[in-house]
Amino acid sequence: MTQSMVTSAIPFALGKADSVDARLDTFRPQLFGNESAIREAMRGRHIHFMSITVVRGEIGEPTHLVFEMSGDGEPDAVIATVAAGLEGPIREIFDTAGIASHKPLRDLLTARRVRTGQGLFATPGLDFCGTPDMTVERIEAEYALARDLRDFFDRSAVQGSPLHVFQQAKAFVAALPQHVALMTPEPLKRIADKDSERFSLGFVACLAGRGLVKFFWPVLLLFGALVLLTTYGAWHAAGTAVGLLALAVGLIVVAVALIAVLAAVYFGLRGLEETNTPFDTTLDPKVMDAISDGENVTKDTQQNHLAGISVMQAGWLRGLTLRIAFWVIAQLATHRFRPGFLGEISTIHYARWVLLPKTNKLLFFSNFGGSWESYLEDFITKAASGLTGVWSNTVGFPRTENLFFKGATDGDRFKRWARRQQQPSRFWYSAYPHLTTARIRVNAAIRQGIGTVSTEDEAVSWLGLFGSKVRPDTLIETFEVQTLLYGGLSKHPYAECLMLRLPEARRAAREWLAQVEPLVSCGDEPPRDKVLILALSSHGLERLGLPQDIHEQFPTAFRAGMGSPGRANLLADTGDDHARKWLWGGPSNEIDGVLLVYAADPATLAHEVAARTTELQVAGGALVHRVTPTPLPTGSAQAQQDTGRSARQLVREPFGFADGISQPIIKGTRRWMRQSDAIHAVEPGEFLLGYPDGRGYFPPSPRVPARMDPGNVLPLAEPTHRRGALIPSFANSSANSERDLGRNGSFLxxxxxxxxxxxxxxxxxxxxxxxxxxxxxxxxxxxxxxxxxxxxxxxxxxxxxxxxxxxxxxxxxxxxxxxxxxxxxxxxxxxxxxxxxxxxxxxxxxxxxxxxxxxxxxxxxxxxxxxxxxxxxxxxxxxxxxxxxxxxxxxxxxxxxxxxxxxxxxxxxxxxxxxxxxxxxxxxxxxxxxxxxxxxxxxxxxxxxxxxxxxxxxxxxxxxxxxxxxxxxxxxxxxxxxx
Known part of the structure; x- marks a missing residue:
């Protein structure tokens, strides 16, 4: 459904302004207090936010009663909804302001609606919505669903796998008539994959070209007409050659003239910036009290409202640069930012800038989550250039440079300036004051999961939304990753490496794997007594019966094998090092896998190796070779790696040198949390499939059709580029989505x-x-x-x-x-x-x-x-x-x-x-x-x-x-x- 932000401005006499403010104050209890008559009148009317603000005029300017409305539907429908719900209260305000009009309220608000646009002659303005495509009805329904599910988990202790727990929760929802409609997924806006419009030089040049045409088209049109007339006259008077020469000269003149216009704009702007006088006075405590009285209006309110009125600097140039700033921000919002995000800021519900017609007043309205201080700090640290680009055109703003720079980066002075522009939020309505944008997104993800979750990893992600938030794609699923990734297993100093050949019969090979799989250790907290690690070769995957089309998605080097002629050349495994002379892994003694057994003591190691070897041989497999590593000394280098404590004795390789010292530190692991060193810290995707690498891309990973995973064991396949933590992966999944065989795996x-x-x-x-x-x-x-x-x-x-x-x-x-x-x-x-x-x-x-x-x-x-x-x-x-x-x-x-x-x-x-x-x-x-x-x-x-x-x-x-x-x-x- 379309979402609209509407501003209507009705003029009245300046002398009535204080009386109108006082009258607006009387409605506050009806907006958020126990006497919530206005709130009840607005409920169910598809209005997200609404405010009424008095904008006092300067000498020769009218004072305005400004209505800011955000709702579902087209602008006329939003106005009609407000008029139907608030006819009585608004008429009372009109009477106080002396606004005598016998027109229906709907017609009056429509007639006085301020229409903004990005065109050169349109009223400058900019709208932003933080929850696109989210209607009031949907937001409230998904909140009720999430609340009931939380109550369900509070009351019930459901046992079983994550997918089983999810299925029980889904059955609970299906039994509630008020939530049946929510069983059907509704799309959520995701980050668009716009690699073609990333900030390459070509993209910047394209934007610049479009900007020139948009703002200087009258100049281009005038010069173009003169060039055509000159060319036409010369061609008729002296022939084709002279006409072409005139065209070339004309184009050069146009280019020079356009450069001159741009230079005049730039140097004019720099001159205005250098002569601008910033205001740095503090706010009157009484005014601050009035503003503060409208913030955090109740203990249950998680939102705030900001109404700012700034005075534009005089001159046509500031009008032009304001339009340029609005256009740049709009382009970024369209082509660069994630839906619902302004850069990295995600707390805004609805916001609007508008230049009030026939005045020098630039209005800013924002409905946001959190406190005023946190909101301003977000802008100062994450979007200062955008604020500066707009408000640098107003009187008293901190000193700027080249329109977009400095200014708001001076955080303390910017906040003092912002407070001076701010008006008390006397009349402000919110349909869901208890919700932040983050909570709205999480509730939407909970609802989306009810209709789409089908795999164990999706169930884990969905369950994590309760009391948490969307799991970032960089956060390692520790419980899925084999323990070997997390360190040298120094607490298990005894080890054995078994090189295996699987049974030739596929069923026997799978049965053996099913027997061993529960014993394989995963996670960063290994068992105290023993750890088992299992890795399979390309030939081993074939023995298990992995279909050829999936097997071919594995990397070429892995499928070829270390002992192949091509890899031998790369690794310099020639002469005495050739694979033909190897004890295992060569063409005559190929292996299907390696089973690593680590133990805390020799007896446990011997018992575990004997048991696993017997199981393999009984199944029809064989032990090709075994290597027994030297037991680690107490306080080894691996212990130092794992714990960060001083080692009493280093692990030394046979030449006598300390070993295992320099290691990369994988972001997201415990070691990284203790030692996030910039030299050695690397992204998890450099070692684990299914996570972003250092360039933000997911490593290639073999994918499996959904029909091959009827038990929904495998996770969903990720996109190729970093998704970001806007919504979980299941939000846009379906029953036919491909599964990721490689995620949380690595190559050994x-x-x-x-x-x-x-x-x-x-x-x-x-x-x-x-x-x-x-x-x-x-x-x-x-x-x-x-x-x-x-x-x-x-x-x-x-x-x-x-x-x-x-x-x-x-x-x-x-x-x-x-x-x-x-x-x-x-x-x-x-x-x-x-x-x-x-x-x-x-x-x-x-x-x-x-x-x-x-x-x-x-x-x-x-x-x-x-x-x-x-x-x-x-x-x-x-x-x-x-x-x-x-x-x-x-x-x-x-x-x-x-x-x-x-x-x-x-x-x-x-x-x-x-x-x-x-x-x-x-x-x-x-x-x-x-x-x-x-x-x-x-x-x-x-x-x-x-x-x-x-x-x-x-x-x-x-x-x-x-x-x-x-x-x-x-x-x-x-x-x-x-x-």
């Missing part, structure tokens, strides 16, 4: 890396002896530390975890200093731009360059964070002294990421094994890279570089796989795939 990369510790230690010892007298070796360095210094230059950190950037000459724990948390808040580019402390080619600088590639650039940090991975691996000991394939210790490298190619593979290919990373020449990562004949590291120093040559491949790949770590709901869906 697993690589079994063997480390040649003996060769590495021998190399650093030999290099220390060889380069002891090299000019690049710092004189302050303890000679006993030289082998560790060589190794630290290769890694980028000392063995105790302290960085070379902050500790270039000795580790933080030197001389037995107390154990401290390894430093991690440094910036390579800002603190060590040329690599004299941490070499440009060192392992940690390649793995996470931070701002190294563009020192001091926040944008570069954002780009690098797009390639971060969440490392969750553990080291392992040598497994068999007589078998060279397993006789070396190493690292069970594991990481989580939302995009294997952009994150894990990018780091490996573009940074680790790139020969010319950071401008270097013929170097690769000295620790994990595939050096071969390129084995070298440049160590810069003020005295010249030291070139470490003949570095070897200390790390070998002995197995690997790309796996999908599903959400709890996705695991349930996969276990119940139809035949």
């Amino acid at each position: 990369v697993v690589r079994q890396l063997a480390q040649d510790v003996e060769a590495f230690n021998g190399f650093v010892e030999e290099a220390a002896a060889l380069y002891a007298d090299h000019p690049a070796v710092p004189k302050l360095l303890d000679p006993a530390l030289l082998p560790e210094w060589i190794g630290a230059k290769m890694v980028g950190r000392w063995k105790d975890g302290s960085s070379l950037v902050r500790f270039p000459h000795q580790p933080a724990s030197y001389h037995g200093a107390p154990q401290r948390n390894p430093d991690n808040e440094f910036l390579f580019g800002a603190e060590d731009p040329v690599g004299e402390r941490c070499p440009l080619g060192a392992h940690i600088r390649r793995s996470n360059p931070r701002d190294s590639l563009a020192p001091g650039s926040a944008q570069e940090l954002g780009i690098v964070n797009r390639h971060r991975i969440l490392r969750v691996g553990r080291g392992f000991e040598a497994e068999g002294a007589n078998d060279p394939e397993v006789s070396q210790p190493g690292l069970l490298f594991m990481c989580l990421n939302a995009d294997i190619e952009r994150q894990f593979e990018f780091i490996q290919q573009t940074w680790a094994v790139a020969w010319q990373f950071h401008g270097l020449e013929n170097e690769v990562d000295p620790i994990t890279g595939r050096g071969g004949k390129l084995g070298r590291l440049t160590i810069p120093s003020p005295n010249g570089p030291l070139h470490l040559t003949k570095t070897k491949d200390w790390v070998r790949t002995r197995g690997g796989a790309y796996l999908f770590m599903p959400s709890r709901s996705a695991l349930r869906f996969l276990a119940r795939l139809p035949e």
